[in-house]
Amino acid sequence: MNDKIKSNIQYTNAAPILAAVDCIIFGVQENELQLLVFKREVEPLSGQWSLIGDFIKKDESVAVAARRVLEEVTGFNDIYMKQLHLFGELNRDPGDRVLSVAYWSLIRIDQVHQSFKARNHESKWVSFNKIPDLVLDHNEMVNMAIQTLREKARFHPIGFELLPAEFTIPQLLMVYEAIYNRKIDDRNFRKKILKSELLDRLEKKDKSTSKKGSFLYKFNNETYKKLQKEGYYFDF
Amino acid sequence: MNDKIKSNIQYTNAAPILAAVDCIIFGVQENELQLLVFKREVEPLSGQWSLIGDFIKKDESVAVAARRVLEEVTGFNDIYMKQLHLFGELNRDPGDRVLSVAYWSLIRIDQVHQSFKARNHESKWVSFNKIPDLVLDHNEMVNMAIQTLREKARFHPIGFELLPAEFTIPQLLMVYEAIYNRKIDDRNFRKKILKSELLDRLEKKDKSTSKKGSFLYKFNNETYKKLQKEGYYFDF
DNA sequence: TCAAAAGTGTTATTACTACACCCATGT
DNA sequence: ACATGGGTGTAGTAATAACACTTTTGA
Numbered sequence A, B: 001m002n003d004k005i006k007s008n009i010q011y012t013n014a015a016p017i018l019a020a021v022d023c024i025i026f027g028v029q030e031n032e033l034q035l036l037v038f039k040r041e042v043e044p045l046s047g048q049w050s051l052i053g054d055f056i057k058k059d060e061s062v063a064v065a066a067r068r069v070l071e072e073v074t075g076f077n078d079i080y081m082k083q084l085h086l087f088g089e090l091n092r093d094p095g096d097r098v099l100s101v102a103y104w105s106l107i108r109i110d111q112v113h114q115s116f117k118a119r120n121h122e123s124k125w126v127s128f129n130k131i132p133d134l135v136l137d138h139n140e141m142v143n144m145a146i147q148t149l150r151e152k153a154r155f156h157p158i159g160f161e162l163l164p165a166e167f168t169i170p171q172l173l174m175v176y177e178a179i180y181n182r183k184i185d186d187r188n189f190r191k192k193i194l195k196s197e198l199l200d201r202l203e204k205k206d207k208s209t210s211k212k213g214s215f216l217y218k219f220n221n222e223t224y225k226k227l228q229k230e231g232y233y234f235d236f
Numbered sequence C: 001t002c003a004a005a006a007g008t009g010t011t012a013t014t015a016c017t018a019c020a021c022c023c024a025t026g027t
Numbered sequence D: 001a002c003a004t005g006g007g008t009g010t011a012g013t014a015a016t017a018a019c020a021c022t023t024t025t026g027a
Helices: A062-074 A138-155 A169-180 A186-195 A221-229 B062-074 B138-155 B169-180 B186-195 B221-229
Strands: A018-029 A032-039 A052-055 A080-087 A098-106 A123-127 A199-206 A214-219 B018-029 B032-039 B052-055 B080-087 B098-106 B123-127 B166-168 B199-206 B214-219
Touching (some): A032 A169, A062 A080, A080 A138, A080 B080, A098 A138, A138 A169, A169 A186, A169 A214, B018 B062, B018 B138, B018 B169, B032 B169, B052 B062, B166 B169
Antiparallel strands (some): A018 A052, A199 A214, B018 B052, B032 B123, B080 B098, B199 B214
């Protein structure tokens, strides 16, 4: 199936349409869920805040296009990324009829620290509750993404995607508090997450945030797969 | 924003691509989740089983295109329908480079009884566990849709979308058993659904399936909205 | 009268919530 | 010695799962 494309268009009644990807990039910093926004570089609306995106090339798949855009700005190609929705209102883009498929992604705190601004685009992190006006329907995309992130986080262990591979329980708690924007009971959180056996405790401690130091854990993907098969779901 | 389209293409670097919608139509019949499949009418692969779909027109939104396709085959325009995913692998369609956005929909049993075959296409219902080989990546679409349906049904009361406005509890139970393909305890199901106050009992009974007759209920959308605000979720 | 589906309650177990104090350590 | 964040346990409440018999009525 990989080299079957014919050069002549067989579907003669159909009209081709421009198609783009836009990336919603989330991170957690300063105890808050944050969004990475960019200065738009093309007309119309050049200079306004925007999601990062690009047109899909004729010879690349949608998934590859999304990865390409994300990798171009972050430098990473192993980032958690999910398709959100295809936005296809007729006049969503005053520049032309353009379909846009939005992807949302979660960036790890340690990766965040490498400076993104070095990479080709003017950008900044903004708190999810102070998102500026963005071009086109990008605010709508972001709102849908936040809702999807919250739904997903409730039953799938994606909080880990926002942390380095080795993390502490207080860090993980902070991520969930940031995602849901509410306090979560410390002791109950611990009990629940440790009982699930989704975390393996390491022999090391992270002493960067306290004198006592906090044990480092890593996510146990084998347990996760096993629990998933049994119909377990993760609920915070 | 509604009449801003310019006739000249401003995005000069971008290549337009064909875009289509495909509809995954679910119903419940004979205690099983069923899928409506169609004989494909265009080359290539004409005559093989397929989802129903069409190209998106240059002057219609994606959502309108999906409604149009669904209404053309069913005659109904108030059917529950959600966007599933944009499928965009390079060579997913041997006829050309085509993006396809899949939608899934739930058809009510009473609507199903109006004969679809009268409406322009050769079609049949197939049980979800005996789905034939479909053209292109349509089997992949269906599998993703079943999974999404199950996830959605677990926390959103969409079982009702597969039933007439007035239904009995045994019917509703049957729908959930069909979606999850497993037995659900009768008494616990009743207790849970009645305690939620999502159902209003009518003074009528449906005597079509038993001599005793079973009370008819309807879904209380006001209670649902109220519960939703309070963070309630529906879990079977 | 009997077959077929509708309807009903209890108990044991498990999960959840709310809540306050001690621990370890670097300064 | 003290300030800071890390770590722990219990008890009351609510939700869940497992389980079997009676009711109604048309044929």
